[in-house]
Amino acid sequence: MIADPKAQQRLLHLVRLAGKELQHLQLTDARLFAVPMDAQRVDRLAADPELAERVDAFVARFGRLQDTLGDKVLPAYLVAHGERLSTFVENLDRAEKLGIVSDAQTWLDMRRLRNQMIHEYVEDPLVLASALNAAHRFVPTLAAVTGWFQARVHAD
Numbered sequence: 001m002i003a004d005p006k007a008q009q010r011l012l013h014l015v016r017l018a019g020k021e022l023q024h025l026q027l028t029d030a031r032l033f034a035v036p037m038d039a040q041r042v043d044r045l046a047a048d049p050e051l052a053e054r055v056d057a058f059v060a061r062f063g064r065l066q067d068t069l070g071d072k073v074l075p076a077y078l079v080a081h082g083e084r085l086s087t088f089v090e091n092l093d094r095a096e097k098l099g100i101v102s103d104a105q106t107w108l109d110m111r112r113l114r115n116q117m118i119h120e121y122v123e124d125p126l127v128l129a130s131a132l133n134a135a136h137r138f139v140p141t142l143a144a145v146t147g148w149f150q151a152r153v154h155a156d
Contacts, residue, residue, distance in 0.1 A: 007080040014073045015146075015153045021068055022146045025061040029139050032058050037132050042125040055132065062135050063114040065142050070107060073149055074100065100148055102141075110138050 032054045035041065045052045074095055075085055083094060092104035101107055117131045 004080065007076070011073070011076045011080050011153055014068065014076050015149045018065065018068050018073055018146045019150060021061065021065040022143055025058070025065050025139060025142065028054060028057045028061055029136060032132075033136050037129050037136070039125040039129045042129045042132070058132070058135070059114070059117045062139070062142075063118070065146070066107075066110055066114060069142065069145055069149070070111070077149065077152075101145055106138075106141065110135070110141070113138070 041051070042055075045055060070088065070092070074091055077100075078085055078091060078094065085091065086094075089104070089108070092101065092107050095101045095107075096104040113131055113134055117128065117135060
């Protein structure tokens with residue numbers, strides 16, 4: 001049980017926000033990956049504005065949910081439960097020990113991947129296709145972490 005009502009309200013708000021962000025990400029993910037992503041498809045982004053918008057939406061929503069969970073929900077959860085906040089990496093390590101994330105390194109890999117998708121966007125279709133496919137495979141991880149917070153927050 002969370003003793004501080006303000007901390008509980010903030011946490012509930014952030015978890016609801018993460019749930020909405022997850023829904024948007026999953027919708028975009030399903031539409032974008034209904035057709036396999038490869039370098040040839042990425043090469044068509046300039047000529048296919050609808051595909052380009054889907055890719056942009058996926059990259060933005062993937063990054064946004066990851067940021068919401070890692071930079072907002074996790075610290076709010078830790079504070080609400082009397083944990084000491086530390087660096088992002090140390091908070092992730094604590095999240096792993098608490099069972100929130102299965103592997104802190106995977107979360108760091110997702111963060112690097114997000115940066116790669118943004119910075120390699122125009123440079124190399126093969127690299128972007130690979131990064132998009134890797135991010136697609138991480139969507140269930142983001143869903144699992146969101147679900148963990150939803151279950152725990154509503155149980156408190």
